[in-house]
Amino acid sequence: MKVHGQEYRSIWLDPKEEGLVHLINQNRLPWSFEIADLRSPGDALEAIRSMMVRGAPLIGATGALGMYLAATTAKNQKDPEAFLNDWAYRLSTARPTAINLARSVNHVFNKIRLGQSGEVSLLAKKEAELIIEEEVDACRKIGEYGLPLIRECAEKKDGKTVNILTHCNAGWLACIDYGTALAPVYLAHDAGLPVHVWVDETRPRNQGARLTAWELGQHGIPHTVITDNAGGTLMQKGQVDMVLVGSDRTTLDGYVVNKIGTYLKALAAYDNHVPFYVAIPLSSFDLNTTTNPLLLPIEEPDPEEVRMIEGWHDGEIKQVQLFPENSPALNPAFDITPPEFVTALITEKGICMPVIEETIRLFKE
Amino acid sequence: MKVHGQEYRSIWLDPKEEGLVHLINQNRLPWSFEIADLRSPGDALEAIRSMMVRGAPLIGATGALGMYLAATTAKNQKDPEAFLNDWAYRLSTARPTAINLARSVNHVFNKIRLGQSGEVSLLAKKEAELIIEEEVDACRKIGEYGLPLIRECAEKKDGKTVNILTHCNAGWLACIDYGTALAPVYLAHDAGLPVHVWVDETRPRNQGARLTAWELGQHGIPHTVITDNAGGTLMQKGQVDMVLVGSDRTTLDGYVVNKIGTYLKALAAYDNHVPFYVAIPLSSFDLNTTTNPLLLPIEEPDPEEVRMIEGWHDGEIKQVQLFPENSPALNPAFDITPPEFVTALITEKGICMPVIEETIRLFKE
Numbered sequence: 225m226k227v228h229g230q231e232y233r234s235i236w237l238d239p240k241e242e243g244l245v246h247l248i249n250q251n252r253l254p255w256s257f258e259i260a261d262l263r264s265p266g267d268a269l270e271a272i273r274s275m276m277v278r279g280a281p282l283i284g285a286t287g288a289l290g291m292y293l294a295a296t297t298a299k300n301q302k303d304p305e306a307f308l309n310d311w312a313y314r315l316s317t318a319r320p321t322a323i324n325l326a327r328s329v330n331h332v333f334n335k336i337r338l339g340q341s342g343e344v345s346l347l348a349k350k351e352a353e354l355i356i357e358e359e360v361d362a363c364r365k366i367g368e369y370g371l372p373l374i375r376e377c378a379e380k381k382d383g384k385t386v387n388i389l390t391h392c393n394a395g396w397l398a399c400i401d402y403g404t405a406l407a408p409v410y411l412a413h414d415a416g417l418p419v420h421v422w423v424d425e426t427r428p429r430n431q432g433a434r435l436t437a438w439e440l441g442q443h444g445i446p447h448t449v450i451t452d453n454a455g456g457t458l459m460q461k462g463q464v465d466m467v468l469v470g471s472d473r474t475t476l477d478g479y480v481v482n483k484i485g486t487y488l489k490a491l492a493a494y495d496n497h498v499p500f501y502v503a504i505p506l507s508s509f510d511l512n513t514t515t516n517p518l519l520l521p522i523e524e525p526d527p528e529e530v531r532m533i534e535g536w537h538d539g540e541i542k543q544v545q546l547f548p549e550n551s552p553a554l555n556p557a558f559d560i561t562p563p564e565f566v567t568a569l570i571t572e573k574g575i576c577m578p579v580i581e582e583t584i585r586l587f588k589e
Numbered sequence: 590m591k592v593h594g595q596e597y598r599s600i601w602l603d604p605k606e607e608g609l610v611h612l613i614n615q616n617r618l619p620w621s622f623e624i625a626d627l628r629s630p631g632d633a634l635e636a637i638r639s640m641m642v643r644g645a646p647l648i649g650a651t652g653a654l655g656m657y658l659a660a661t662t663a664k665n666q667k668d669p670e671a672f673l674n675d676w677a678y679r680l681s682t683a684r685p686t687a688i689n690l691a692r693s694v695n696h697v698f699n700k701i702r703l704g705q706s707g708e709v710s711l712l713a714k715k716e717a718e719l720i721i722e723e724e725v726d727a728c729r730k731i732g733e734y735g736l737p738l739i740r741e742c743a744e745k746k747d748g749k750t751v752n753i754l755t756h757c758n759a760g761w762l763a764c765i766d767y768g769t770a771l772a773p774v775y776l777a778h779d780a781g782l783p784v785h786v787w788v789d790e791t792r793p794r795n796q797g798a799r800l801t802a803w804e805l806g807q808h809g810i811p812h813t814v815i816t817d818n819a820g821g822t823l824m825q826k827g828q829v830d831m832v833l834v835g836s837d838r839t840t841l842d843g844y845v846v847n848k849i850g851t852y853l854k855a856l857a858a859y860d861n862h863v864p865f866y867v868a869i870p871l872s873s874f875d876l877n878t879t880t881n882p883l884l885l886p887i888e889e890p891d892p893e894e895v896r897m898i899e900g901w902h903d904g905e906i907k908q909v910q911l912f913p914e915n916s917p918a919l920n921p922a923f924d925i926t927p928p929e930f931v932t933a934l935i936t937e938k939g940i941c942m943p944v945i946e947e948t949i950r951l952f953k954e
Contacts, residue, residue: 254912254913255913425911425912426818427817427818428816430912437913437916447916448916448917448918449895449918450918450919450920450921451793451849452792452850453817453848453849453924454850454921456852456853456856457924460852483818484822485821487821488820488857491853491860492852532900533900534909535898535909535910535911536911537909542909543902544899544901544907545901546795546798546799546898546901547619547790547799547803548620550806551802551806551812551813551814552812552813553814554813554819555819556822559819560825
């Protein structure tokens with residue numbers, strides 16, 4: 225989508241130079257729009273770990289391109305096979321919650337492990353590009369399936385603005401283009417429908433305030449930033465027409481793992497009869513249906529993320545401390561929204577209820 | 590309660606000098622423990638407006654003491670009656686949501702308007718002191734009524750730690766002593782029961798992270814700061830035994846007006862069968878039962894409170910900006926939790942269900 229009027233993706237292969245990948249360093253947004261270069265699988269790993277890239281589809285793409293970068297240098301290693309094997313392991317386990325990461329890395333790895341050493345780089349590139357184009361295509365289709373939900377709402381409201389609440393960032397920055405939760409919003413806006421987005425700031429890392437507000441603003445979509453505490457009262461007052469969120473991982477029976485705080489918004493939506501939609505490419509489903517959702521691995525990043533907050537001060541990104549050292553903190557990164565609070569899942573194969581019969585049907589189509 | 594090992598109240602009359610009131614400047618906590626002096630009703634008004642004092646009971650006490658300060662200078666005015674009348678109006682309307690404020694100011698005003706001009710200062714002082722002692726007494730009794738709930742929970746858990754989640758600051762800093770929601774926690778801790786408090790940071794002003802964590806820490810009570818997004822998942826995992834919050838205003842039929850985000854925690858508590866208690870002195874009830882709760886006046890402070898956050902950096906309180914100017918923000922200060930999500934109200938006259946028959950009974954006792 226657009227940045228300063230120019231079309232961008234969140235990650236892309238250099239069109240001229242082999243073994244070079246570019247991405248938007250999301251740690252610097254919205255204050256500074258900076259492009260980072262990846263030239264090695266270590267660079268890709270670091271980009272994932274340092275959260276220069278975030279969002280399940282983008283993390284997956286970065287992992288796949290990391291394997292491509294590993295493949296470009298494999299032939300110079302003493303033991304190319306062990307080298308690729310090692311990087312496949314390291315990249316696929318860089319973050320535990322995003323199911324796409326391991327899958328994308330393994331797709332590329334499986335493609336190249338049987339290839340001749342001379343061609344692994346080309347095979348890896350082709351496979352990574354395929355994964356990326358599939359993700360972009362999935363996001364666009366999610367947008368197309370979600371668009372009628374917004375259109376119907378606008379019609380019911382006689383053309384008055386449709387107010388959509390979103391949590392975290394499930395826009396094009398989290399994906400490669402379009403986004404998941406925000407794809408229907410972009411398509412609705414571009415189709416001339418009156419939309420306005422309530423942007424949860426999304427503590428502790430404030431992806432809503434920093435990224436969602438920025439990308440909506442760049443595209444000219446009306447939006448308002450609110451604290452994570454505010455969505456419930458807006459729903460009580462009828463100021464939210466629908467909730468649209470993404471998901472890092474959803475089980476086939478509809479348990480939605482997403483950024484911490486999503487569950488609270490789902491509860492409020494349910495209590496106020498506001499539809500709660502989860503936009504998710506099929507690649508983000510967890511195919512292990514036997515998992516007890518509450519036992520799913522949930523990251524607990526450094527609690528210092530709660531104590532220290534980053535913002536803009538005197539032309540620099542600065543961190544300030546929110547409470548003293550002698551008060552401990554806990555920082556669960558994700559929560560799980562049970563299917564009873566989910567109105568429907570919006571996927572690239574269509575909209576479905578969060579029940580196993582329906583989700584499995586999509587995979588078979 | 591204790592600060593650096595010494596007993597304090599959040600506001601107090603100077604024991605020697607007439608017309609002098611001291612309070613803890615809560616805008617400087619937890620970074621700096623500073624006492625502010627009030628010598629005029631204007632000082633009291635400013636302390637309320639600038640949120641040096643916050644919390645319904647403390648705001649009420651500050652208003653009452655503000656009327657005392659007005660009374661001490663009334664006799665030097667051209668028209669003492671008009672002067673007192675003017676200050677009663679200005680103080681009672683300094684913040685709209687705290688029902689105690691208007692009531693406390695009017696109590697003092699009604700006491701002195703019929704007095705002789707020579708004695709208004711003494712009458713005002715006596716009445717303000719009475720209001721303050723009643724508030725302290727109410728908080729201690731709330732603690733005594735709430736204590737058995739914690740004790741029973743500890744017994745059920747075979748002496749394992751009782752985990753209590755609280756939102757915002759309803760501790761002694763919000764009151765004059767003991768607190769409302771935290772009074773049972775202080776009494777439980779002092780009685781040797783194992784308690785641990787999950788402290789919601791409470792965006793946008795972070796009263797939880799800044800004040801609740803500080804006062805619990807000063808008293809030696811184990812606690813952990815979490816983002817406002819995290820409480821739901823902790824409840825899902827069985828890591829919360831009860832929620833204890835205060836209230837700025839509660840209707841007789843049990844609609845609880847409290848800091849924005851309270852409603853979301855009530856929904857999560859309900860969904861996970863976690864008891865949700867609201868600790869509230871009778872003085873914070875809204876006796877107008879005919880009010881449609883969703884029409885209650887809710888403050889919408891400056892949205893810049895969402896955009897700018899205050900923290901500690903290089904030995905100073907600094908503000909950093911969380912998102913750019915071209916993204917608007919909205920800042921509702923309170924929300925309303927409907928009675929169906931409230932397990933019980935804890936008052937100084939006992940515990941009751943949030944229904945009108947029960948709340949009215951308390952007032953008659």
